[in-house]
Amino acid sequence: MNGLQFFTSARFWRGALPALSLTFVLLGVFWLQPRAMSYFGLNLLFNLAVPIALATIAQMFVIAVNDLDLSIGSFVSLVACIGATWLHDTPLLGIAALLGCVAAYAAMGALIYIRQLPSIVVTLGMSFVWSGCAVLLLPTPGGSAPDWIRALVTFKPPYIPMPILAAVVLALVVHFALMRTSWGVLMRGVGGNERAITRAGWSVLKLKMTMYAMTAVFGILAGLTLVGLATSADANIALRYTLLSIAGVILGGGEFVGGRISPVGAVLGAMTLTLTASFLSFLRISPDWQIGAQGAVLIIVLALRAIVNRMEARR
Amino acid sequence: MRIRQSLLFATTALAMTVAAVQPSVADTSDKRIALSNNYAGNSWRQAMLKSWGKNADQAVSTGVVAAGDAFTTAENQATEQAAQIQNLILQGYDAIVVNAASPTALNGAVKEACDAGIVVVSFDGVVTEPCAWRIAVDFKKMGEIQVDYLSGRLADGGELLEIRGLAGVFVDDEIHSGIEAGVANHDKFNIAGSVHGEWTQTVAQKAVAGILPSMPEIVAVVTQGGDGYGAAQAFAAAGRPTPIIIMGNRHDELTWWQEQKDANGYETMSVSIAPGVSTLAFWVAQQILDGQDVPKELIVPFLQIDQADLEEGLANTEPGGVSNVEYSQDDAKAYLESVK
Numbered sequence: 001m002n003g004l005q006f007f008t009s010a011r012f013w014r015g016a017l018p019a020l021s022l023t024f025v026l027l028g029v030f031w032l033q034p035r036a037m038s039y040f041g042l043n044l045l046f047n048l049a050v051p052i053a054l055a056t057i058a059q060m061f062v063i064a065v066n067d068l069d070l071s072i073g074s075f076v077s078l079v080a081c082i083g084a085t086w087l088h089d090t091p092l093l094g095i096a097a098l099l100g101c102v103a104a105y106a107a108m109g110a111l112i113y114i115r116q117l118p119s120i121v122v123t124l125g126m127s128f129v130w131s132g133c134a135v136l137l138l139p140t141p142g143g144s145a146p147d148w149i150r151a152l153v154t155f156k157p158p159y160i161p162m163p164i165l166a167a168v169v170l171a172l173v174v175h176f177a178l179m180r181t182s183w184g185v186l187m188r189g190v191g192g193n194e195r196a197i198t199r200a201g202w203s204v205l206k207l208k209m210t211m212y213a214m215t216a217v218f219g220i221l222a223g224l225t226l227v228g229l230a231t232s233a234d235a236n237i238a239l240r241y242t243l244l245s246i247a248g249v250i251l252g253g254g255e256f257v258g259g260r261i262s263p264v265g266a267v268l269g270a271m272t273l274t275l276t277a278s279f280l281s282f283l284r285i286s287p288d289w290q291i292g293a294q295g296a297v298l299i300i301v302l303a304l305r306a307i308v309n310r311m312e313a314r315r
Numbered sequence: 316m317r318i319r320q321s322l323l324f325a326t327t328a329l330a331m332t333v334a335a336v337q338p339s340v341a342d343t344s345d346k347r348i349a350l351s352n353n354y355a356g357n358s359w360r361q362a363m364l365k366s367w368g369k370n371a372d373q374a375v376s377t378g379v380v381a382a383g384d385a386f387t388t389a390e391n392q393a394t395e396q397a398a399q400i401q402n403l404i405l406q407g408y409d410a411i412v413v414n415a416a417s418p419t420a421l422n423g424a425v426k427e428a429c430d431a432g433i434v435v436v437s438f439d440g441v442v443t444e445p446c447a448w449r450i451a452v453d454f455k456k457m458g459e460i461q462v463d464y465l466s467g468r469l470a471d472g473g474e475l476l477e478i479r480g481l482a483g484v485f486v487d488d489e490i491h492s493g494i495e496a497g498v499a500n501h502d503k504f505n506i507a508g509s510v511h512g513e514w515t516q517t518v519a520q521k522a523v524a525g526i527l528p529s530m531p532e533i534v535a536v537v538t539q540g541g542d543g544y545g546a547a548q549a550f551a552a553a554g555r556p557t558p559i560i561i562m563g564n565r566h567d568e569l570t571w572w573q574e575q576k577d578a579n580g581y582e583t584m585s586v587s588i589a590p591g592v593s594t595l596a597f598w599v600a601q602q603i604l605d606g607q608d609v610p611k612e613l614i615v616p617f618l619q620i621d622q623a624d625l626e627e628g629l630a631n632t633e634p635g636g637v638s639n640v641e642y643s644q645d646d647a648k649a650y651l652e653s654v655k
Contacts (some may be wrong), residue, residue: 036405044401044427048394140485141419142443230397231426231444232419240392277395278402283387290389 010311017146017308018268021301025275032282039161046163047153049274051076051226053167055241056248056270057174057263058218061211061250064178064261065118065190067112069111071127072219073242075101077235078134079223084233086145087224091146102216109212113205127242134235145227153228167267174263191259213254248273251301272301335429343604346409347382348597351400353416353440354391356563357514357541362413362637363439363590370594370641379644380601382408393420400424409489410434410600412593415442418485434603438596438615439588440485448603450596452588454486457617458493461561462501462539464584466558472503473534476526476558478512478519478542490539508529512542516567520545527553535559540587543568563587564618564638569629576625585620585628591641598647 006012029045030037036045055076062069079101087094110198112119155162178184189197190207193254198204222241227233251272252265276297280290350367354360364385386403388395393416401424403411411428415421415437422444428435429446438450465475477494480487493580498504508526512519519542527549536546550557557575560584562568573595575581592615603609618638620628632638642650 033405035407040406040431044405048398048401051394139490141417143419226394229423230393230420231422234393234417234420237393237417237420240390240394274398277389277398281399281402282406284384294389 003242006170010308011307012163013311014253014305015262015265016264017301017304018262018272021251022268022272022275023076025272025279025297029279029282030273032279039159043156043161043163043276045272045275046161046167047229049271050153050163050166051222051229051238052241052244052268052274053170053270054218054222054225054249055238056245056252056266057170058215058222059245059262060174060249060254060263060266061187061215063191063246063254063256064188065208065211066257066259067123068246068256069215069241070120071123071130072215073239074127074130074134075216075219076104076223076226076238076241077233078130078137079220080227080230080233081134081138081143081235083224083227084145085137088144088146098220101220102213105216105219106209106213109161109208110205112212113208131235138233138235141229141232141304143232145231145233149224149228150231153225167271171264171267174267178261178263186249190259191257191261192250244270244273247298251298259266328616343377343380343601345381345387346382346601346604347384348410348412348600348604349403349406349408350383350385350593350597351396351403351411351413352385352387353393353396353414357386358635359541359588359590359637362633362639363593364593366639366641367593367597370597374597374644375603380604383597388416390472391416395415397421397424400428404428404433406429408433410436410604412596412600413437413440413442413447413603414593418443434600436596436600436603438592445611448599448609448611448613450592450599450615452592452617453614454489455496457491457586457588458490458495458537459497459500459602460586460619461584462494462497462504464561465504465535465537465559466501468582469534471505472501473505474507474531475504476523476530476533476536476546477506477509478523478536478538478546479509480511480539482511487539494537506537507533512539512545514539514541514563514651516542516545516548516565518542518545520549523549524552527555533558535561537561538563541565541568543585544571547571557581559583561586562620562630564589564620564632566632566634566636567628569625569632569638573625573629576622584622585625585638586617587637588615589618589640590637591639595642595647595650598642598644598653600646601644602651607651610654613654 029111035041055072059069059072082094082097086097108122112122186202187207190204194204226238248270251268252259252269253262276294280293287294355364367385374380374383386399388399396416400411404427411433421442425435425442425444425447435447437447441449441451445559479491498506507530510522510526512522523546535558538561541563543560544567546560560583562572562583564585564587572583599609618640628638
């Protein structure tokens with residue numbers, strides 16, 4: 001494939017679309033609000049995108065095995081509550097609770113696989129369990145983030161703002177693990193062709209449990225980052241993350257089925273979503289129209305994706 | 316131009332010495348104030364935004380401040396409001412007035428604003444971050460005075476029905492604990508049952524209708540506002556005598572009360588928060604920018620309508636709206652003077 005062909009190929013456009021949409025929105029923000037074009041400005045624009053990016057990566061692990069997690073938002077809220085209470089007051093209990101969460105997620109993956117249950121139903125049910133636990137743990141908003149988390153998220157490295165650095169590291173680490181290792185191939189294989197993986201002698205049960213556990217791990221990272229940024233928690237703090245994370249994965253070039261995912265795209269997608277909201281607010285669009293406008297942006301990007309898919313089909 | 320300026324100085328000096336009003340330490344005519352609001356979906360919030368808009372437009376046109384823009388998040392979520400506050404910081408506002416989705420989850424963003432030298436004033440839904448000002452409502456007191464009032468009306472006490480708000484919301488907890496404290500003070504009363512009316516007449520009506528058949532004789536209904544009219548309808552539909560229902564300053568509630576008063580001399584009281592508290596928050600922010608020394612914790616009085624003020628209260632309430640009191644700059648100054 002020569003250079004020119006590559007640039008017109010569907011594969012290139014699928015990968016480039018998330019980056020292009022982010023650049024487009026970012027330019028719009030800079031144009032409307034030149035003040036954002038600074039270390040301080042980028043920090044403010046993107047720091048709340050980091051927990052969303054982490055939650056999006058968490059969602060991506062589940063989507064990679066053809067499932068959908070409708071409980072990630074309430075799970076992140078629960079983690080934030082654990083972070084602001086137990087992890088702050090009795091760190092050992094907090095760590096134990098977080099490990100328990102990972103185990104619960106792995107068990108949920110096992111249940112979904114063994115009983116062949118629809119993941120949407122199981123995770124929807126679990127979302128109420130997580131919410132309930134969060135309310136029990138923190139009936140009224142409060143608590144405070146452990147100092148070390150606070151120090152970590154407010155750390156100001158020289159030259160590059162922390163959120164940008166975090167996003168790059170996150171995208172690269174997950175990309176390497178899922179796209180460049182044989183372990184990653186197996187994981188994505190569960191979504192792509194489950195039977196082939198079974199035939200090759202691998203235990204799909206174990207693989208699915210691992211993927212769900214990974215979701216929990218990134219969900220925990222999202223919750224802790226969020227509580228660090230917010231300084232204290234609220235049982236409903238992250239309910240929006242469920243839909244944001246799904247939108248982020250899809251915006252970033254992932255597909256609901258077939259194990260087709262893109263970690264770099266997912267991070268870019270999450271950042272685009274966050275930035276779109278800021279962009280619309282800088283535009284002074286009335287809040288009544290903002291949800292609609294945000295939806296319109298999503299539809300435009302997905303329409304472009306449909307064109308890319310058609311390019312692929314034509315080949 | 317120079318003459319004008321010196322004239323201005325002269326008048327200012329005159330005002331300072333003769334009238335002995337508080338001197339303006341700083342000029343606020345180039346300052347910009349923003350409102351960060353988390354929700355606009357009920358009559359109270361609509362009235363609150365309307366009061367803010369009217370007041371801010373006037374302040375801008377008279378040159379007191381340069382801008383007083385209102386921003387509402389598209390969805391009532393703390394994370395979204397935190398992002399909104401960060402955007403307002405970027406937009407270079409000098410003060411941000413916040414009605415918060417969560418008392419704690421915005422603290423990080425509020426801290427960022429304070430660190431950037433921005434004045435943050437929270438009201439109604441206040442934030443706990445120490446660097447911000449709080450104009451809080453004593454919701455607990457609002458629950459207590461209902462039972463105090465009933466105690467004066469009903470010497471023998473009796474069974475109460477409680478209509479609560481939305482489960483898990485801070486305001487609901489506070490008013491409820493006030494009512495419980497009131498009942499503890501006046502032990503002739505007993506809460507026979509409680510339902511969640513979600514501050515909405517239709518929801519309250521359905522909830523009360525559902526619990527009424529299992530209730531003994533109810534002497535009074537304690538409420539949180541936005542639910543009194545629905546409760547009255549439910550009692551009427553069940554064919555039961557109308558108890559004393561505490562109202563919440565909504566237009567439909569006051570109208571119903573007026574009708575009953577005219578028909579059979581029905582007596583009750585009505586209490587809620589005036590949505591115009593947003594204008595108080597606006598002027599408090601302006602006064603802080605002006606360099607005035609304002610205490611961090613402020614308590615806003617609530618608006619109570621008694622039997623005698625009913626006609627006046629109803630006349631001052633727009634159809635579909637809530638009874639309102641708006642603050643002018645002088646009102647706010649007088650208020651701040653009174654709490655010093």
